[in-house]
Amino acid sequence: MLSLLKQRLFNSRQAIPKWIAFCGYAMIVLGPFLLLSYATAHSLLNGDAAWLQLLIPSGRRLLLLSNSIGLGAIASILAMCLGWIGAVMLWSSSSKHSHSLLWMVLPLAALPSYIYALAWFAIATSISRLLGSGTARLLQGWSGCLWVEVAAFSPLALGFAWMGLRNIDPDLIDSSRLSRTDFQTLLRIILPLSIPATLTGGGIIFLFSILDYGVPSLFQVDVYALEIFAEFSATNSPQRAFLLALPLLLFAVGVLIALLEPIRKLTSRQVLHRSSWNTPPRWPGWVANLGWMIGIVLVVQAVLPLATLVVMGGTPRQFIPNLIQAQAETGYSLQLAALTSLFSLPMALGVAQILVHRKIKLLWFLSLMPVAMPASLVGVSMIFLFYHPTLQRDYLLALMPIFAQLARFMPLAVLILLAQLRRTDPLLFDAAQVFQPSVWRRHFQIGAPLLAPGLLAAAGIVFAFSLGELGATLMVIPPGKSTLTMRIYNYLHYGASGAVMGMSLVLVISIFMTAAGIATVIKLWSRPFSKAKTQS
Amino acid sequence: MITLHQVTKHYGSVMSLDDVSLEISAGEIVVIQGPSGSGKTTLLRLIAGLETPTRGQISIAGEQVSTPSGVTPAHTRGIGLVFQRSALWPHMTVVQNIRFAMHELSIPHTADRLEQLLEDMMLKKLANRYPNQLSGGEARRVALARALSNNPHRLLLDEPLTSLDPEQAARMLDLILNYADIQQATLLYVTHISDEANQVGGRLIRLQTGRVVEA
Numbered sequence: 001m002l003s004l005l006k007q008r009l010f011n012s013r014q015a016i017p018k019w020i021a022f023c024g025y026a027m028i029v030l031g032p033f034l035l036l037s038y039a040t041a042h043s044l045l046n047g048d049a050a051w052l053q054l055l056i057p058s059g060r061r062l063l064l065l066s067n068s069i070g071l072g073a074i075a076s077i078l079a080m081c082l083g084w085i086g087a088v089m090l091w092s093s094s095s096k097h098s099h100s101l102l103w104m105v106l107p108l109a110a111l112p113s114y115i116y117a118l119a120w121f122a123i124a125t126s127i128s129r130l131l132g133s134g135t136a137r138l139l140q141g142w143s144g145c146l147w148v149e150v151a152a153f154s155p156l157a158l159g160f161a162w163m164g165l166r167n168i169d170p171d172l173i174d175s176s177r178l179s180r181t182d183f184q185t186l187l188r189i190i191l192p193l194s195i196p197a198t199l200t201g202g203g204i205i206f207l208f209s210i211l212d213y214g215v216p217s218l219f220q221v222d223v224y225a226l227e228i229f230a231e232f233s234a235t236n237s238p239q240r241a242f243l244l245a246l247p248l249l250l251f252a253v254g255v256l257i258a259l260l261e262p263i264r265k266l267t268s269r270q271v272l273h274r275s276s277w278n279t280p281p282r283w284p285g286w287v288a289n290l291g292w293m294i295g296i297v298l299v300v301q302a303v304l305p306l307a308t309l310v311v312m313g314g315t316p317r318q319f320i321p322n323l324i325q326a327q328a329e330t331g332y333s334l335q336l337a338a339l340t341s342l343f344s345l346p347m348a349l350g351v352a353q354i355l356v357h358r359k360i361k362l363l364w365f366l367s368l369m370p371v372a373m374p375a376s377l378v379g380v381s382m383i384f385l386f387y388h389p390t391l392q393r394d395y396l397l398a399l400m401p402i403f404a405q406l407a408r409f410m411p412l413a414v415l416i417l418l419a420q421l422r423r424t425d426p427l428l429f430d431a432a433q434v435f436q437p438s439v440w441r442r443h444f445q446i447g448a449p450l451l452a453p454g455l456l457a458a459a460g461i462v463f464a465f466s467l468g469e470l471g472a473t474l475m476v477i478p479p480g481k482s483t484l485t486m487r488i489y490n491y492l493h494y495g496a497s498g499a500v501m502g503m504s505l506v507l508v509i510s511i512f513m514t515a516a517g518i519a520t521v522i523k524l525w526s527r528p529f530s531k532a533k534t535q536s
Numbered sequence: 537m538i539t540l541h542q543v544t545k546h547y548g549s550v551m552s553l554d555d556v557s558l559e560i561s562a563g564e565i566v567v568i569q570g571p572s573g574s575g576k577t578t579l580l581r582l583i584a585g586l587e588t589p590t591r592g593q594i595s596i597a598g599e600q601v602s603t604p605s606g607v608t609p610a611h612t613r614g615i616g617l618v619f620q621r622s623a624l625w626p627h628m629t630v631v632q633n634i635r636f637a638m639h640e641l642s643i644p645h646t647a648d649r650l651e652q653l654l655e656d657m658m659l660k661k662l663a664n665r666y667p668n669q670l671s672g673g674e675a676r677r678v679a680l681a682r683a684l685s686n687n688p689h690r691l692l693l694d695e696p697l698t699s700l701d702p703e704q705a706a707r708m709l710d711l712i713l714n715y716a717d718i719q720q721a722t723l724l725y726v727t728h729i730s731d732e733a734n735q736v737g738g739r740l741i742r743l744q745t746g747r748v749v750e751a
Contacts, residue, residue: 171623174586177610178617179637179686188636192627278587279607 021350025414028347029370029407032381039384040239054243061227065247068224071142071216072209075149076157080202082150083157084194086298088186089291090158091165094280102162105155107515108302110461112468112485113152113215115504118492119305120148121218122312122501145219151301152215153205158298160201163266164194170276182281200262204371207252211374214470218492224248225471229376232475238384245377252372260364267419309508313501322502326484330506333484336473337466340405341413341459347406348413348458349451355414356421368411375471378407382476397478404472409465413458420454453522460518464511537561538583538690538722543592545578545746552578554746555592562597562689563720565713565738569728574743576726577620580692583724584617585610596690616688618696622679624667630654630678631663637682653681656711672699680708684715690722691715697732709735 044051057065090098124139139147168190176185213226225248232241283291313319323330351367370378382404386396432446448455470485477486484507491500538560545553553575560566568576581587582594585607594602601608624633634653638646654660657677667675676699683691693712697705713736716723725736733740742750 169621169623171619171621172625174581174584174610175617175619175623175682176625176636177586178584178613178615179611181609181611189625193625278581279585279610282609 018350018353021347022354025347025351028403032385036238036242036381036384040242043239051243055246057247064222064224064227068210072206075209076202076206078150079153079157079205080198082154084161084198085294087158087161087165089295092277092281105302106159109155110464110511116152116305117148117215117218118504119308122308145216145221148215157201161198164197168193173276183284196262197266200266203259225374232380238380241380245374256372268422309501309505313498313505318498319502322499326503329482329484329487333467336401337463340402340466341463344406344410344413344462348410349417351414352417352421367414370407370411378404379472379475400476401473404476405466405469409462413462416458417454420451424450456518456522460514464514539595541593544590546590551746556748565723567733567736568726568741570743575746577694580694584615585613614689616683617692618679618683620694622675624678626667629664629666630659634682634685638685657681676700692724694726
């Protein structure tokens with residue numbers, strides 16, 4: 001049995017570096033959490049049994065948990081609906097600009113949700129000045145929180161829905177169009193075939209929503225994730241925060257387990273380069289109108305906040321002083337994000353190479369576990385580990401934000417690299433083994449160029465998400481340091497001033513420049529290899 | 537009658553069909569042959585209304601159906617098509633795949649027609665299976681049943697006998713030719729196998745690099 005497992009896991013000597021990478025990944029991602037679990041169990045056994053009541057949410061905490069789940073469910077359903085309809089309209093459009101529009105909207109998924117909150121605060125203030133204070137009330141409390149979450153998560157939902165639509169074999173659509181109208185084809189063929197990817201996106205959005213406390217706290221909506229942060233701030237006890245986090249964590253883990261198989265399938269799909277609509281679809285009038293309406297809502301949700309940032313914080317008189325004022329934070333944030341993305345690549349690549357041909361659920365679960373972990377719990381676990389007397393070193397404390405960001409975003413890099421590995425013909429690697437004896441030449445002349453788009457995309461995504469990370473960074477930042485997001489978040493509590501608009505604009509520009517730079521490099525890199533679309 | 541007048545189709549910089557003019561009479565059997573990349577599939581897809589011509593016009597039964605500025609919807613053309621790959625809808629069973637392709641209004645006895653197709657194509661035992669539970673040959677038979685389900689006046693077949701064993705292939709070919717004969721349907725049959733082309737009979741159209749070299 002053991003030898004069989006050994007054979008399955010380590011089938012060649014070449015697997016050893018991958019497993020070293022996997023262990024490094026597991027240590028960073030799960031190590032602090034497991035140590036904190038052990039310490040909590042130890043405390044409970046040594047007489048702190050009263051803490052057990054933290055495990056079972058009741059009264060106010062039960063209400064907070066239901067608030068989190070309710071908010072997450074509504075936000076993810078609305079974002080999924082908007083995303084799917086918007087994606088259908090873009091995917092089936094014959095306009096040359098639909099692709100450009102999609103690639104403009106997708107990077108918005110990496111923008112921190114509090115940036116949307118900030119912009120919508122400003123918009124609500126302007127509206128209330130024009131129409132009276134009653135209208136602004138619509139963007140307060142639950143409704144405001146929901147609106148901002150839907151706005152922030154719609155680009156992600158659009159991306160997943162678009163992936164689902166792009167993965168449908170165009171012949172399946174054509175064969176339906178021979179006997180059915182385009183609307184019937186949409187409902188009976190396209191919807192069922194694209195819904196798994198859309199639901200996967202919805203599940204991930206649900207997790208992001210229930211684990212986030214940034215936006216709800218700005219709208220004074222009490223949620224469970226904020227309670228973890230508050231408990232730690234009040235008691236300074238990582239064990240108590242851990243026990244309090246456990247119900248939310250267990251719920252999120254349940255959702256993640258349900259998502260494992262759809263995520264695995266999504267990363268294994270082939271990208272189909274053929275267009276699905278060689279003749280434009282004919283939708284009934286009301287469908288076309290609905291599509292337009294949803295399109296306008298998506299554009300308003302995406303563009304209006306950005307336009308507000310530009311108008312209120314982007315004039316040279318405001319922007320340049322703000323840029324100078326936030327110079328230290330911007331530099332530090334960029335430095336952290338760059339180091340996080342750099343460190344994440346070798347570990348994520350090793351994990352992706354292990355997962356690519358394995359369906360072992362436990363490995364998949366361990367690799368994606370951080371997606372289900374509240375950011376505040378990541379922070380608490382890191383603090384528990386790095387403030388332990390044996391590990392308390394200045395240089396380690398300085399690295400803590402990088403470890404926290406790695407723990408949060410490495411799974412994203414793993415998923416992107418998995419998709420890239422699955423889409424690369426394994427015969428190309430086999431051929432390299434046959435013709436090139438040097439391992440290094442195989443890696444650098446065959447492996448690296450073939451995986452370059454995935455590596456670049458993974459690095460870019462980790463960079464962009466790290467740049468906007470708040471939940472864990474806020475807790476682990478070394479004394480005297482601050483990131484741009486922390487500064488924005490702290491200013492946000494005093495209202496949407498020109499200064500905070502300007503700083504947010506700096507962050508948005510950094511994320512967009514990263515996305516544009518990486519997209520350009522990937523496009524230029526892939527151009528010589530891409531095939532023209534032909535039929536035999 | 538199907539008429540193609542100076543039809544050209546580009547995919548970006550790649551020319552798939554170049555100035556093709558053809559007249560295919562109602563009830564005629566036509567075999568289309570040509571090497572890979574010669575434009576055979578594109579020709580079928582243009583006639584089916586799944587592609588827009590870059591230049592030229594296509595008419596069916598005297599009615600202009602495809603021009604560069606507009607294409608009438610595929611489902612209004614009375615066409616049955618077997619794709620090069622079977623293209624069965626993976627979330628539907630064999631029966632659901634065939635039934636979905638049927639215009640219920642135009643076929644008064646849907647259930648009878650379905651029963652007959654399952655019988656003819658030897659699919660009765662497979663009726664409730666999903667496409668991923670079928671072999672290549674079985675999937676091909678379902679694809680053919682689906683193409684015939686609507687009683688189309690024009691049947692376009694793109695390598696329909698691929699993945700079938702010789703015995704099944706002979707039986708399917710008989711069924712196709714019988715269908716064309718009884719329904720007086722126009723048959724456009726793409727194959728690269730000369731023996732198969734001879735068995736189908738009818739007019740031979742040979743394509744090379746997007747041009748008709750023999751018609």
